[in-house]
Amino acid sequence: xTSSSTRDLVSxxxxxxxxxxxxxxxxxxxxxxxxxxxxxxxxxxxxxxxDFRLRAFxxxxxxxxxxxxxxxxxxxxxxxxxxxxxxxxxEKKASLDEVDPKLLETFDKLGIPLSEQKRLSNVAVDAVFxxxxxxxxxxEKLAEHGVVFCSFTEAVQEHPDLIERYLGSVVxxxxxxxxxxxxxxxxxxxxxxIPKGVECPMELSTYFRINSGDTGQFERTLIVAEEGASxxxxxxxxxxxxxxxxxxxxVVELVALDDASIKYSTVQNWYAGDENGKGGIYNFVTxxxxxxxxxxxxxxxxxxxxxxxxxxxxxxxxxxxDSVGExxxxxxxxxxxxxxxxxxxxxxxxxxxxTIVSKGISAGSSSNSYxxxxxxxxxxxxxxxxxxxxxxxxxxxxxxxxxxxxxxxQPQAAIEHEASTCRISEDQLFYxxxxxxxxxxxxxxxxxxxCRDVFNQLPMEFAAEADKLLALKLEGSVG
Amino acid sequence: xxxPDAELLLxxxxxxxxxxxxxxxxxxxxxxxAGEVHAVMGRNGSGKSTLSKVLAGHPAYRVTGGxxxxxxxxxxxxxxxxxxxxxxxxxxxYPVEIPGVSNLEFLRVATNTRRVAQGQEELDTFEFxxxxxxxxxxxxxxxxxxxxxxxxxxxxGEKKRNEILQMAxxxxxxxxxxxxxxGLDIDALRVVAAxxxxxAGDHNATVLITHYQRxxxxxxxxxxxxxxxxxILRTGGRELAQELEQTGYDWVDQExxxxxxx
Numbered sequence: 001x002t003s004s005s006t007r008d009l010v011s012x013x014x015x016x017x018x019x020x021x022x023x024x025x026x027x028x029x030x031x032x033x034x035x036x037x038x039x040x041x042x043x044x045x046x047x048x049x050x051d052f053r054l055r056a057f058x059x060x061x062x063x064x065x066x067x068x069x070x071x072x073x074x075x076x077x078x079x080x081x082x083x084x085x086x087x088x089x090x091e092k093k094a095s096l097d098e099v100d101p102k103l104l105e106t107f108d109k110l111g112i113p114l115s116e117q118k119r120l121s122n123v124a125v126d127a128v129f130x131x132x133x134x135x136x137x138x139x140e141k142l143a144e145h146g147v148v149f150c151s152f153t154e155a156v157q158e159h160p161d162l163i164e165r166y167l168g169s170v171v172x173x174x175x176x177x178x179x180x181x182x183x184x185x186x187x188x189x190x191x192x193x194i195p196k197g198v199e200c201p202m203e204l205s206t207y208f209r210i211n212s213g214d215t216g217q218f219e220r221t222l223i224v225a226e227e228g229a230s231x232x233x234x235x236x237x238x239x240x241x242x243x244x245x246x247x248x249x250x251v252v253e254l255v256a257l258d259d260a261s262i263k264y265s266t267v268q269n270w271y272a273g274d275e276n277g278k279g280g281i282y283n284f285v286t287x288x289x290x291x292x293x294x295x296x297x298x299x300x301x302x303x304x305x306x307x308x309x310x311x312x313x314x315x316x317x318x319x320x321x322d323s324v325g326e327x328x329x330x331x332x333x334x335x336x337x338x339x340x341x342x343x344x345x346x347x348x349x350x351x352x353x354x355t356i357v358s359k360g361i362s363a364g365s366s367s368n369s370y371x372x373x374x375x376x377x378x379x380x381x382x383x384x385x386x387x388x389x390x391x392x393x394x395x396x397x398x399x400x401x402x403x404x405x406x407x408x409x410q411p412q413a414a415i416e417h418e419a420s421t422c423r424i425s426e427d428q429l430f431y432x433x434x435x436x437x438x439x440x441x442x443x444x445x446x447x448x449x450x451c452r453d454v455f456n457q458l459p460m461e462f463a464a465e466a467d468k469l470l471a472l473k474l475e476g477s478v479g
Numbered sequence: 480x481x482x483p484d485a486e487l488l489l490x491x492x493x494x495x496x497x498x499x500x501x502x503x504x505x506x507x508x509x510x511x512x513a514g515e516v517h518a519v520m521g522r523n524g525s526g527k528s529t530l531s532k533v534l535a536g537h538p539a540y541r542v543t544g545g546x547x548x549x550x551x552x553x554x555x556x557x558x559x560x561x562x563x564x565x566x567x568x569x570x571x572x573y574p575v576e577i578p579g580v581s582n583l584e585f586l587r588v589a590t591n592t593r594r595v596a597q598g599q600e601e602l603d604t605f606e607f608x609x610x611x612x613x614x615x616x617x618x619x620x621x622x623x624x625x626x627x628x629x630x631x632x633x634x635x636g637e638k639k640r641n642e643i644l645q646m647a648x649x650x651x652x653x654x655x656x657x658x659x660x661x662g663l664d665i666d667a668l669r670v671v672a673a674x675x676x677x678x679a680g681d682h683n684a685t686v687l688i689t690h691y692q693r694x695x696x697x698x699x700x701x702x703x704x705x706x707x708x709x710x711i712l713r714t715g716g717r718e719l720a721q722e723l724e725q726t727g728y729d730w731v732d733q734e735x736x737x738x739x740x741x
Binding site: 422425426427428430431432433434435436437438439441445446448449450451452 | 536537538539558559562563564571575577580581584585588589592593596628629645649
């Protein structure tokens with residue numbers, strides 16, 4: 001590919017970069033024990049939660065920011081961030097009619113209509129705007145099946161016992177620097193509880209929107225599937241274009257009991273910064289699922305296209321015998337984006353199985369690293385892992401790296417790792433063009449062919465979206 | 480079939496082209512009318528393949544002089560995909576493999592872009608399946624190839640059949656087949672040649688680029704051109720190919736020496 005066409009290819013405007021003009025209640029910048037207490041007070045939290053936050057905060061003070069990832073960015077000033085911002089509106093939203101129309105309009109523009117008439121018929125949505133959840137659809141219908149799907153804040157009020165039992169049980173408050181920070185200051189997020197034997201009747205989805213320029217987003221998601229329950233959950237994310245960086249440090253915890261199954265899909269499209277690397281989200285996320293029960297299954301599918309920096313390793317702790325962990329990932333980096341992403345599969349139980357399929361696409365001057373750990377504990381007799389990590393380079397300025405870590409304490413465990421790197425060649429593009437297929441469509445055909453194994457794992461409603469999103473990310477005027 | 484009043488499809492005048500500043504074509508002149516079959520012969524490095532790549536618009540080849548008109552339009556102004564949509568087809572000597580892209584999907588998208596350019600309706604997946612199965616017969620290809628990635632793991636002969644299948648689907652006006660015979664055994668060669676013959680008609684034309692006479696035993700050319708040192712050195716009828724078969728290319732060197740080019 002000629003270098004000029006490569007450069008054009010990667011210059012695609014970000015269509016979700018608008019800012020919603022809305023009055024916001026913000027607390028002052030900075031982080032201290034008082035700020036942690038203030039957030040907890042604002043949310044009227046029970047004692048155990050304040051204790052959880054304070055423990056996390058005190059521990060965080062003793063930690064230092066990790067520097068082992070293949071990422072370069074200026075030091076983050078944690079005192080220069082607003083830790084709580086909420087659009088001003090009536091406290092209690094009895095119905096959607098009471099939600100500020102500007103917020104509904106914002107989500108409309110993002111393609112997530114919330115109002116009764118327009119919302120997606122088979123997907124329940126929790127919409128999070130800066131630090132708070134503004135609406136959750138289909139709550140009543142889900143409640144008929146005993147399924148709880150609500151904002152985290154609401155869950156703390158209405159299901160404190162479940163929160164106390166499960167919060168921090170998969171990602172302890174002191175797990176790592178960013179998880180500790182999140183545990184101290186998290187503001188909202190989603191809570192899902194699927195009772196014993198229930199197959200969730202619809203897709204659940206949370207849509208995260210950062211709107212403020214100086215606010216960090218620290219959300220918390222907790223999904224619990226009891227014995228024999230199953231659920232498919234999807235999260236989406238966008239943010240306006242600012243020329244400063246915003247910090248996003250989320251924690252997601254999944255718990256699957258005996259025979260339960262959780263499928264968690266992410267389409268991440270945070271603002272990635274401009275072509276010179278100015279602005280964009282710093283995405284430092286801890287996601288972990290615990291297959292606590294026998295024969296349980298947790299599957300992560302992620303399509304990572306946004307953020308200036310991505311630091312994210314959705315993992316599975318395979319504790320129950322015969323439990324299954326899966327990780328399917330497409331990470332696309334462009335311009336000056338940097339991604340260090342992968343997974344950890346920790347096999348503890350006997351005959352546990354895991355599959356890792358990672359597809360990294362690097363364009364522009366970006367850097368895209370896969371980092372993954374496969375660990376076989378001493379009791380993981382007969383456990384198996386299969387990993388496949390493929391990288392695709394577009395142009396000659398991008399970098400791709402693969403860092404697989406393998407640790408085994410169990411001689412009767414099998415680990416397989418395959419890796420490949422390819423480049424979209426001028427001759428391949430010319431071949432498709434010489435059959436009448438335009439340059440951009442040719443690139444997107446090849447990229448989507450490369451990603452097919454992963455897209456096949458997405459819920460059907462979103463697979464086509466993901467395909468389009470990648471095409472959009474790579475689209476540009478071709479000279 | 481030669482008809483002097485047939486439409487002039489391709490008009491190449493004094494064409495010069497270079498790869499990485501290395502001049503390859505040094506003044507090619509060629510006219511192709513509807514209904515004609517031309518053979519361009521010559522040794523390796525004579526510029527035959529470069530000519531085909533330039534006509535199809537490969538970005539690595541830079542035109543440094545001359546002109547190419549296709550049905551009256553400036554062909555060199557057009558992007559490769561625009562040329563294809565207007566009916567210019569290049570059958571590749573070495574078709575590339577494109578992992579992950581399904582052959583069926585690729586053929587459908589390509590066929591539909593050409594159909595749209597001709598003002599025809601696009602075919603949906605079901606209609607296209609029927610259409611492509613019909614066309615598979617032209618090259619006696621196994622439908623199983625449709626399910627695989629484009630050219631991936633195809634043998635040399637299978638790749639060439641896939642090229643002719645694409646030609647059958649795109650129904651080009653001006654087909655340029657670059658060494659379609661190379662790497663084929665005699666049976667495959669016959670199948671491919673029969674396909675080309677079947678697709679040839681009054682309204683289209685074919686340029687065969689080849690090394691050997693044997694393809695021309697199967698497809699009878701109206702004109703034979705001998706290329707050397709980036710130019711067409713001699714043009715004749717089909718007897719010129721037979722002459723080459725007997726005498727080889729040694730006379731080319733003598734002629735170039737006389738002209739002071741070699």
